[in-house]
Amino acid sequence: NAGVMQNPRHLVRRRGQEARLRCSPMKGHSHVYWYRQLPEEGLKFMVYLQKENIIDESGMPKERFSAEFPKEGPSILRIQQVVRGDSAAYFCASRATGSYYGYTFGSGTRLTVV
Amino acid sequence: GIQVEQSPPDLILQEGANSTLRCNFSDSVNNLQWFHQNPWGQLINLFYIPSGTKQNGRLSATTVATERYSLLYISSSQTTDSGVYFCAVSGGATNKLIFGTGTLLAVQP
Numbered sequence: 001n002a003g004v005m006q007n008p009r010h011l012v013r014r015r016g017q018e019a020r021l022r023c024s025p026m027k028g029h030s031h032v033y034w035y036r037q038l039p040e041e042g043l044k045f046m047v048y049l050q051k052e053n054i055i056d057e058s059g060m061p062k063e064r065f066s067a068e069f070p071k072e073g074p075s076i077l078r079i080q081q082v083v084r085g086d087s088a089a090y091f092c093a094s095r096a097t098g099s100y101y102g103y104t105f106g107s108g109t110r111l112t113v114v
Numbered sequence: 115g116i117q118v119e120q121s122p123p124d125l126i127l128q129e130g131a132n133s134t135l136r137c138n139f140s141d142s143v144n145n146l147q148w149f150h151q152n153p154w155g156q157l158i159n160l161f162y163i164p165s166g167t168k169q170n171g172r173l174s175a176t177t178v179a180t181e182r183y184s185l186l187y188i189s190s191s192q193t194t195d196s197g198v199y200f201c202a203v204s205g206g207a208t209n210k211l212i213f214g215t216g217t218l219l220a221v222q223p
Contacts (some may be wrong), residue, residue: 007202018180022217033210033211035211035213040215041215042200042213042215043200043202043211043213044213044215045211045212048210055218056210064200089155091157093211095209102147102159102161102162103145103147104159105149105157105159107145107155108155108157109158110155
């Protein structure tokens with residue numbers, strides 16, 4: 001039973017390019033959360049999705065960032081026209097419906113904007 | 115929203131020493147977890163502990179939900195315990211986890 005899978009592990013983008021980060025939740029988990037960790041800081045909530053729905057995007061920057069969790073396939077966090085300030089580690093977590101036995105986190109994607 | 119405070123912010127230990135990390139939160143929660151982020155950046159889930167006491171080897175945790183705090187105990191520390199320890203809580207409709215600012219632990223040989 002694989003855990004939460006994130007890819008790529010490391011991503012380098014030039015300023016102005018697009019970054020696409022993928023998250024496959026644990027089997028049977030339909031709730032996905034994305035977090036961002038800036039260097040030397042804690043994890044900040046970005047967005048909460050269930051299959052095909054965005055439930056809470058209160059932590060998402062208003063521009064350039066979007067997220068989806070389609071019926072089939074992984075959840076995608078998309079950052080358009082990246083800037084140096086987007087350099088961070090992006091973590092995904094999943095949980096099962098009705099389960100409060102804790103959230104399982106992936107290993108993260110480290111985005112570097114050059 | 116819920117506020118989460120951790121103390122101390124930094125801690126240096128000699129190998130073999132014991133330590134206690136504290137997490138205070140501002141409102142009732144239905145989930146509390148302790149994580150260890152190792153020097154390679156991986157987040158390791160240590161405990162799911164919204165209340166009560168749990169033990170796992172040299173680590174144990176206690177949450178007193180009525181008083182809104184949790185403690186993480188590390189006994190006989192080892193250099194591999196180094197890293198950042200985060201407390202995270204959730205409550206409310208979306209149950210999003212809110213992280214504290216962490217305790218940076220360095221265990222010296």
